[in-house]
Amino acid sequence: MRLDRYLCGSTGDSRSTVRTWIRAGRVTRNGTVATRPAEPVSNGDCVSLDGTVLVLRGPRYLMVNKPVGTVCTAAHADPRSVLNCVPIQAGARLQCVGRLDIDTTGLLLLSDDGQWNHRVSRPGRSTKVYRVALAAAWTDQMLDHLCTGVQLRGERRLAVACDVTPLGPDSLRVTLDEGRYHQIKRMLAAVGNRVVGLHRLSVGALALDDSLAPGAWRELTEIERCRAEGLDEAACQARSDPQ
Numbered sequence: 001m002r003l004d005r006y007l008c009g010s011t012g013d014s015r016s017t018v019r020t021w022i023r024a025g026r027v028t029r030n031g032t033v034a035t036r037p038a039e040p041v042s043n044g045d046c047v048s049l050d051g052t053v054l055v056l057r058g059p060r061y062l063m064v065n066k067p068v069g070t071v072c073t074a075a076h077a078d079p080r081s082v083l084n085c086v087p088i089q090a091g092a093r094l095q096c097v098g099r100l101d102i103d104t105t106g107l108l109l110l111s112d113d114g115q116w117n118h119r120v121s122r123p124g125r126s127t128k129v130y131r132v133a134l135a136a137a138w139t140d141q142m143l144d145h146l147c148t149g150v151q152l153r154g155e156r157r158l159a160v161a162c163d164v165t166p167l168g169p170d171s172l173r174v175t176l177d178e179g180r181y182h183q184i185k186r187m188l189a190a191v192g193n194r195v196v197g198l199h200r201l202s203v204g205a206l207a208l209d210d211s212l213a214p215g216a217w218r219e220l221t222e223i224e225r226c227r228a229e230g231l232d233e234a235a236c237q238a239r240s241d242p243q
Protein backbone atom coordinates (compact mmCIF):
# COMPACT_ATOMS: atom_id res chain seq x y z
CA MET A 1 0.00 0.00 0.00
CA ARG A 2 1.16 3.55 -0.72
CA LEU A 3 2.29 5.62 2.24
CA ASP A 4 -0.31 8.36 1.68
CA ARG A 5 -3.14 5.77 1.65
CA TYR A 6 -1.77 4.21 4.82
CA LEU A 7 -1.73 7.62 6.50
CA CYS A 8 -5.32 8.38 5.37
CA GLY A 9 -6.51 4.96 6.53
CA SER A 10 -4.88 5.17 9.93
CA THR A 11 -5.82 8.77 10.78
CA GLY A 12 -9.01 9.44 8.78
CA ASP A 13 -7.41 12.59 7.34
CA SER A 14 -7.49 13.55 3.67
CA ARG A 15 -4.80 12.76 1.14
CA SER A 16 -3.89 16.45 0.79
CA THR A 17 -3.43 16.78 4.57
CA VAL A 18 -1.25 13.71 4.90
CA ARG A 19 0.94 14.92 2.04
CA THR A 20 1.66 18.13 3.95
CA TRP A 21 2.91 15.97 6.84
CA ILE A 22 5.22 14.08 4.49
CA ARG A 23 6.54 17.34 2.98
CA ALA A 24 7.17 18.69 6.47
CA GLY A 25 9.29 15.62 7.36
CA ARG A 26 6.89 14.58 10.14
CA VAL A 27 6.41 11.00 8.92
CA THR A 28 8.88 8.15 9.37
CA ARG A 29 8.83 4.61 8.04
CA ASN A 30 10.96 2.15 10.03
CA GLY A 31 12.76 5.06 11.67
CA THR A 32 13.68 6.88 8.44
CA VAL A 33 12.00 10.14 7.42
CA ALA A 34 9.64 9.40 4.51
CA THR A 35 9.77 11.77 1.54
CA ARG A 36 7.45 10.29 -1.10
CA PRO A 37 3.64 9.87 -0.81
CA ALA A 38 3.88 6.84 -3.14
CA GLU A 39 6.49 5.11 -0.99
CA PRO A 40 5.31 1.50 -0.42
CA VAL A 41 4.37 0.34 3.08
CA SER A 42 4.61 -3.42 3.62
CA ASN A 43 3.20 -5.66 6.35
CA GLY A 44 5.28 -5.23 9.48
CA ASP A 45 6.53 -1.73 8.58
CA CYS A 46 6.35 0.83 11.38
CA VAL A 47 4.90 4.19 10.28
CA SER A 48 4.95 7.12 12.70
CA LEU A 49 3.71 10.70 12.71
CA ASP A 50 5.65 13.03 15.03
CA GLY A 51 6.96 9.92 16.78
CA THR A 52 3.53 8.33 17.35
CA VAL A 53 3.09 4.93 15.70
CA LEU A 54 0.04 4.82 13.39
CA VAL A 55 -2.05 1.68 13.10
CA LEU A 56 -4.21 1.04 10.04
CA ARG A 57 -7.89 1.08 11.01
CA GLY A 58 -10.61 -1.08 9.55
CA PRO A 59 -13.78 0.49 8.13
CA ARG A 60 -16.00 2.39 10.52
CA TYR A 61 -19.70 1.96 11.28
CA LEU A 62 -21.58 4.46 13.45
CA MET A 63 -25.11 5.34 14.45
CA VAL A 64 -26.08 8.93 15.12
CA ASN A 65 -29.30 10.33 16.52
CA LYS A 66 -29.80 12.86 13.73
CA PRO A 67 -30.94 16.20 15.12
CA VAL A 68 -33.44 18.43 13.34
CA GLY A 69 -31.82 21.03 11.06
CA THR A 70 -28.97 18.80 9.86
CA VAL A 71 -28.49 17.60 6.28
CA CYS A 72 -27.15 14.34 4.88
CA THR A 73 -24.31 15.69 2.75
CA ALA A 74 -20.92 14.14 2.22
CA ALA A 75 -19.05 17.31 3.17
CA HIS A 76 -18.06 18.41 6.66
CA ALA A 77 -17.53 21.85 5.14
CA ASP A 78 -21.31 22.44 5.09
CA PRO A 79 -22.09 23.82 8.56
CA ARG A 80 -25.46 22.02 8.52
CA SER A 81 -23.93 18.62 7.66
CA VAL A 82 -24.90 15.84 10.06
CA LEU A 83 -21.27 14.67 9.74
CA ASN A 84 -20.35 17.58 12.03
CA CYS A 85 -21.93 15.60 14.88
CA VAL A 86 -18.86 13.32 14.65
CA PRO A 87 -15.34 14.66 15.39
CA ILE A 88 -13.64 15.59 12.11
CA GLN A 89 -10.67 13.27 12.56
CA ALA A 90 -12.90 10.28 13.21
CA GLY A 91 -15.39 11.14 10.51
CA ALA A 92 -13.27 12.49 7.68
CA ARG A 93 -14.27 9.83 5.15
CA LEU A 94 -17.63 8.78 6.52
CA GLN A 95 -20.76 8.88 4.40
CA CYS A 96 -24.44 8.84 5.31
CA VAL A 97 -26.12 5.49 4.64
CA GLY A 98 -29.19 6.72 2.76
CA ARG A 99 -30.72 10.13 3.35
CA LEU A 100 -33.06 11.74 5.82
CA ASP A 101 -34.67 15.15 5.27
CA ILE A 102 -33.41 18.21 7.11
CA ASP A 103 -36.39 18.10 9.50
CA THR A 104 -36.32 14.30 10.05
CA THR A 105 -34.71 13.08 13.28
CA GLY A 106 -33.57 9.70 14.58
CA LEU A 107 -31.48 6.77 13.44
CA LEU A 108 -28.93 7.57 10.76
CA LEU A 109 -26.05 5.23 9.96
CA LEU A 110 -22.62 6.48 8.88
CA SER A 111 -19.87 4.38 7.37
CA ASP A 112 -16.82 4.51 5.14
CA ASP A 113 -17.51 0.96 3.90
CA GLY A 114 -19.18 1.60 0.53
CA GLN A 115 -20.27 -2.02 0.04
CA TRP A 116 -22.02 -2.20 3.40
CA ASN A 117 -23.61 1.18 2.73
CA HIS A 118 -24.97 -0.21 -0.55
CA ARG A 119 -26.29 -3.42 1.06
CA VAL A 120 -28.14 -1.51 3.80
CA SER A 121 -29.67 1.08 1.46
CA ARG A 122 -30.69 -1.33 -1.32
CA PRO A 123 -34.51 -1.41 -1.70
CA GLY A 124 -36.12 -4.53 -0.25
CA ARG A 125 -33.15 -5.41 1.95
CA SER A 126 -33.51 -3.52 5.25
CA THR A 127 -36.91 -2.18 6.28
CA LYS A 128 -36.99 1.31 7.80
CA VAL A 129 -39.44 2.17 10.57
CA TYR A 130 -40.59 5.75 11.24
CA ARG A 131 -42.72 7.46 13.86
CA VAL A 132 -44.89 9.92 11.99
CA ALA A 133 -46.74 12.88 13.53
CA LEU A 134 -49.68 14.07 11.41
CA ALA A 135 -51.39 17.43 10.97
CA ALA A 136 -54.84 15.76 11.15
CA ALA A 137 -56.23 12.53 12.59
CA TRP A 138 -55.73 9.43 10.44
CA THR A 139 -58.74 7.50 9.09
CA ASP A 140 -59.13 3.79 8.31
CA GLN A 141 -59.39 4.69 4.64
CA MET A 142 -56.00 6.44 4.76
CA LEU A 143 -54.37 3.46 6.43
CA ASP A 144 -55.83 1.05 3.86
CA HIS A 145 -54.64 3.26 1.05
CA LEU A 146 -51.06 3.42 2.44
CA CYS A 147 -50.93 -0.38 2.69
CA THR A 148 -52.47 -1.14 -0.69
CA GLY A 149 -50.37 1.42 -2.54
CA VAL A 150 -50.29 5.12 -3.26
CA GLN A 151 -49.70 6.68 -6.67
CA LEU A 152 -46.98 9.33 -6.28
CA ARG A 153 -46.83 12.11 -8.84
CA GLY A 154 -44.45 11.34 -11.70
CA GLU A 155 -43.81 7.74 -10.63
CA ARG A 156 -44.98 4.58 -12.33
CA ARG A 157 -44.70 2.12 -9.44
CA LEU A 158 -47.11 2.45 -6.51
CA ALA A 159 -45.54 3.31 -3.16
CA VAL A 160 -46.64 0.72 -0.61
CA ALA A 161 -46.09 0.71 3.16
CA CYS A 162 -45.11 -2.72 4.56
CA ASP A 163 -46.91 -1.90 7.79
CA VAL A 164 -48.84 1.02 9.30
CA THR A 165 -49.67 0.93 13.00
CA PRO A 166 -51.58 3.71 14.78
CA LEU A 167 -49.74 5.11 17.82
CA GLY A 168 -52.35 7.76 18.69
CA PRO A 169 -55.15 9.71 16.98
CA ASP A 170 -52.65 11.70 14.90
CA SER A 171 -49.54 9.57 14.94
CA LEU A 172 -48.49 6.40 13.15
CA ARG A 173 -45.64 3.94 12.97
CA VAL A 174 -44.87 3.36 9.28
CA THR A 175 -42.56 0.68 7.88
CA LEU A 176 -41.08 0.99 4.37
CA ASP A 177 -38.75 -1.31 2.49
CA GLU A 178 -37.46 1.36 0.12
CA GLY A 179 -36.37 4.97 0.40
CA ARG A 180 -37.76 7.18 -2.34
CA TYR A 181 -37.39 10.96 -2.22
CA HIS A 182 -39.53 12.39 0.67
CA GLN A 183 -41.43 9.12 0.52
CA ILE A 184 -43.44 9.27 3.74
CA LYS A 185 -44.33 12.94 3.33
CA ARG A 186 -45.47 12.35 -0.25
CA MET A 187 -47.44 9.22 0.66
CA LEU A 188 -49.28 10.98 3.47
CA ALA A 189 -49.96 13.99 1.26
CA ALA A 190 -51.36 11.64 -1.40
CA VAL A 191 -53.90 10.24 1.07
CA GLY A 192 -54.98 13.72 2.19
CA ASN A 193 -52.92 14.29 5.34
CA ARG A 194 -49.64 16.10 6.14
CA VAL A 195 -46.54 15.06 8.05
CA VAL A 196 -45.55 17.49 10.81
CA GLY A 197 -42.88 15.33 12.46
CA LEU A 198 -40.79 12.39 11.31
CA HIS A 199 -38.42 10.29 13.41
CA ARG A 200 -36.65 7.11 12.24
CA LEU A 201 -36.78 4.37 14.85
CA SER A 202 -34.93 1.52 13.13
CA VAL A 203 -33.11 0.22 10.07
CA GLY A 204 -33.37 -3.53 9.45
CA ALA A 205 -33.38 -5.08 12.92
CA LEU A 206 -31.25 -2.28 14.37
CA ALA A 207 -33.08 0.20 16.60
CA LEU A 208 -31.82 3.64 17.58
CA ASP A 209 -30.02 3.45 20.92
CA ASP A 210 -32.36 5.57 23.03
CA SER A 211 -29.53 6.60 25.35
CA LEU A 212 -28.20 8.77 22.48
CA ALA A 213 -29.36 12.37 22.79
CA PRO A 214 -29.98 14.29 19.54
CA GLY A 215 -26.57 14.78 17.89
CA ALA A 216 -24.87 11.98 19.87
CA TRP A 217 -23.27 9.00 18.13
CA ARG A 218 -21.55 5.72 18.86
CA GLU A 219 -19.80 2.90 17.03
CA LEU A 220 -21.87 -0.15 16.01
CA THR A 221 -20.99 -3.59 17.30
CA GLU A 222 -20.44 -6.35 14.76
CA ILE A 223 -23.84 -7.87 15.45
CA GLU A 224 -25.52 -4.47 15.03
CA ARG A 225 -23.86 -4.05 11.65
CA CYS A 226 -25.38 -7.34 10.65
CA ARG A 227 -28.82 -6.39 12.03
CA ALA A 228 -28.80 -3.20 9.98
CA GLU A 229 -28.38 -5.33 6.84
CA GLY A 230 -31.74 -6.94 7.59
CA LEU A 231 -30.29 -10.40 8.27
CA ASP A 232 -32.09 -12.56 10.81
CA GLU A 233 -30.75 -13.01 14.33
CA ALA A 234 -29.33 -16.51 13.65
CA ALA A 235 -27.36 -15.20 10.66
CA CYS A 236 -26.08 -12.26 12.75
CA GLN A 237 -25.01 -14.57 15.60
CA ALA A 238 -23.27 -16.87 13.14
CA ARG A 239 -21.40 -13.98 11.54
CA SER A 240 -20.20 -12.50 14.82
CA ASP A 241 -19.24 -15.93 16.22
CA PRO A 242 -18.13 -17.95 13.16
CA GLN A 243 -17.01 -21.16 14.97
Ligand code: URA
Binds near residue numbers: 183
Ligand atom coordinates in the same frame (compact mmCIF):
# COMPACT_ATOMS: atom_id res chain seq x y z
N1 URA B 1 -39.59 9.90 4.21
C1 URA B 1 -39.59 11.24 4.17
O1 URA B 1 -40.52 11.87 3.67
N2 URA B 1 -38.52 11.88 4.69
C2 URA B 1 -37.48 11.23 5.27
O2 URA B 1 -36.54 11.87 5.76
C3 URA B 1 -37.51 9.83 5.31
C4 URA B 1 -38.58 9.18 4.77
